[in-house]
Amino acid sequence: MEEHNQIAGYLDELRRSERLTLGTSAAGSQSHLASFENRSAFNYQRDRNVSSGSASNVHTCSLQTVRNASNDPLKYLSKYFNIKPEESRLTQVEALGAEVARLEGAVRNLSEREESLLASFDPPRFIVEHYWDRFMAKVGVRLNSVEIPYPEYIFEYVSAGGNSSQVARIILDTETIDHLVFFLAEKIRFKRSAAGQRALMTARLRSEIKQRDNFTCQGCGVSVMVEPHLLLEVDHIIPVSRGGLSVRENLQTLCWRCNRTKSNRLPA
Numbered sequence: 001m002e003e004h005n006q007i008a009g010y011l012d013e014l015r016r017s018e019r020l021t022l023g024t025s026a027a028g029s030q031s032h033l034a035s036f037e038n039r040s041a042f043n044y045q046r047d048r049n050v051s052s053g054s055a056s057n058v059h060t061c062s063l064q065t066v067r068n069a070s071n072d073p074l075k076y077l078s079k080y081f082n083i084k085p086e087e088s089r090l091t092q093v094e095a096l097g098a099e100v101a102r103l104e105g106a107v108r109n110l111s112e113r114e115e116s117l118l119a120s121f122d123p124p125r126f127i128v129e130h131y132w133d134r135f136m137a138k139v140g141v142r143l144n145s146v147e148i149p150y151p152e153y154i155f156e157y158v159s160a161g162g163n164s165s166q167v168a169r170i171i172l173d174t175e176t177i178d179h180l181v182f183f184l185a186e187k188i189r190f191k192r193s194a195a196g197q198r199a200l201m202t203a204r205l206r207s208e209i210k211q212r213d214n215f216t217c218q219g220c221g222v223s224v225m226v227e228p229h230l231l232l233e234v235d236h237i238i239p240v241s242r243g244g245l246s247v248r249e250n251l252q253t254l255c256w257r258c259n260r261t262k263s264n265r266l267p268a
């Protein structure tokens with residue numbers, strides 16, 4: 001239970017992490033121009049469907065662009081949010097993927113722990129159904145929201161009078177980030193860059209590394225054989241911020257404690 005509550009706190013830390021963005025340059029210069037133009041002309045008239053304005057993750061555009069973006073999200077994400085097919089950008093997207101995977105891993109781990117706590121208490125069903133939060137609070141278990149603050153990119157059309165609005169929303173969860181990694185790598189490979197020679201940081205590679213390391217923390221040696229609910233993460237030995245690449249030799253399995261200690265020592 002103590003470990004459960006510690007992981008709940010760790011999850012809060014991860015949620016607040018500033019690493020959950022693709023950096024300020026992700027807001028393309030074009031998106032700023034577009035929203036500025038709109039607001040200056042029409043802002044005072046609008047009572048509904050007000051444009052999201054200058055938010056760096058919102059691209060205000062034509063209806064056609066919103067439609068195109070929902071049909072071909074990666075291409076439009078890359079083009080309008082300045083996520084260019086460049087080696088350095090690809091590395092940032094991979095690093096973002098690692099942070100999102102950490103969050104997803106912590107959320108999954110917590111709900112597994114909650115289930116096994118539930119099994120060990122075996123409370124009456126009506127309590128589980130109607131008083132679960134209160135019951136867990138009494139027992140001393142901190143329940144955590146399962147929401148993950150996925151980075152979101154929005155293509156938004158607002159008509160001149162503000163009467164109609166349409167949006168295409170791209171949510172960077174693990175699946176989308178993996179697709180984005182492949183999308184960028186394909187383009188970079190085409191330009192014969194180093195990306196062709198290295199592994200790509202994806203959900204698949206992360207699970208491969210955990211398997212290679214026998215689901216054992218390379219820092220303290222604790223493993224899932226000893227602790228069935230152990231939260232394991234994949235770490236860049238040389239951090240991405242210091243030029244470390246997502247290659248197998250630079251990746252290792254760490255338990256959440258060792259990884260947290262390391263990230264606090266090496267701020268991104």
Ligand SMILES: [Zn+2]
Binds near residue numbers: 219220222
């Ligand atoms: Zn460890």
